[in-house]
Amino acid sequence: MDIRQRCHLLIEDLSVARGERILLDGMSLRLSAGQIAEVTGPNGVGKSTLLRAIAGFFPLGSGRMSWVESEATDPAPLAERLHYVGHLDGLKSSLTARENLDIGLGFLGRDRRTPLEALDRMELAHVLDLPVGYLSAGQRRRVALARLLIVDRPLWLLDEPLTALDRHARALLKTIVASHLEGGGLTLAATHEPLGLRGTVQVRLGTK
Template structure:
């Protein structure tokens, strides 16, 4: 798979988030998206995932046959996206059945993340770090070549961060792509960096038109 973003621009609620953003990734490559809070890192991932339409520019993928880009990616965002009443195993089984192309059992995925003991516990009873590891375990239960990770080490201890680094290294060795919005290095060897700079703040105005929305 090869992913190309060309001259992306995004505006939300009348505010330009970024513009002229371009990059290309091939098999086994990784991209770290950096920038201060509010610069647009999560917004870029939303565009790549197809959840947000850019004002300008294109996102294209080659080498995926007749599949769509959304069918070829995993997203791990700020929110874990887990169903609290379901067990860790049930959450992963649901993801596996929904996404298809299974590669690991829920049990095997949880054991790799050090959560084999939590297999049948409702995720409502898990700590923030444990819930994060269940969310990351979804990356393992089915094969998708592009991983979009938004601050993936949030709430993780050092040991779990090492496990994630190993997961990403193995994924890349198998030809997968990783794009991570992060403030940390993440152990991504030879990763390129895309830094998003927040646009300069506008000067204060004496009045705001009724149809304008400001952040």
């Protein structure tokens, strides 16, 4: 998959409910190749829900999502075009950084990089064979974010990506996201802290 082709994500009047509780109501967004949308708003307003709904973890109550690849004659499902990194790291503490990333390599498809290559870009090559339980919170977060780099996918869904990162690691992540956008990728970031990247689309939930 070449993320440099022209891609678009279109969300129209999206609503998500759990039982009788409405988690997200009437959300619309168009995101094109090279764009990042920062989703902000008070706690509990539906930022994480939006990302999880796009990733396919929640069924849609109403509305629709469309994924368009203008150069693809038979585009893959949206789930095969995205990476999702939640606000929790989702790592197994007893496994090494290499082993945790190998789990992702097992089902993420082609255009692969090795765990060493991905960790090297996150400046963590030296922890490759350490159990992640021995790592600091910031290092664990960078290992989780390294999943973005092991397989090329055009859409990145990031839930509070700056959590636990120090100033240097934040700058590193911003550089990596900027490179993804420059290559034609798309990013949605649910965040309380802006990434400050050029051309950011602001999506504020909880306001009428």
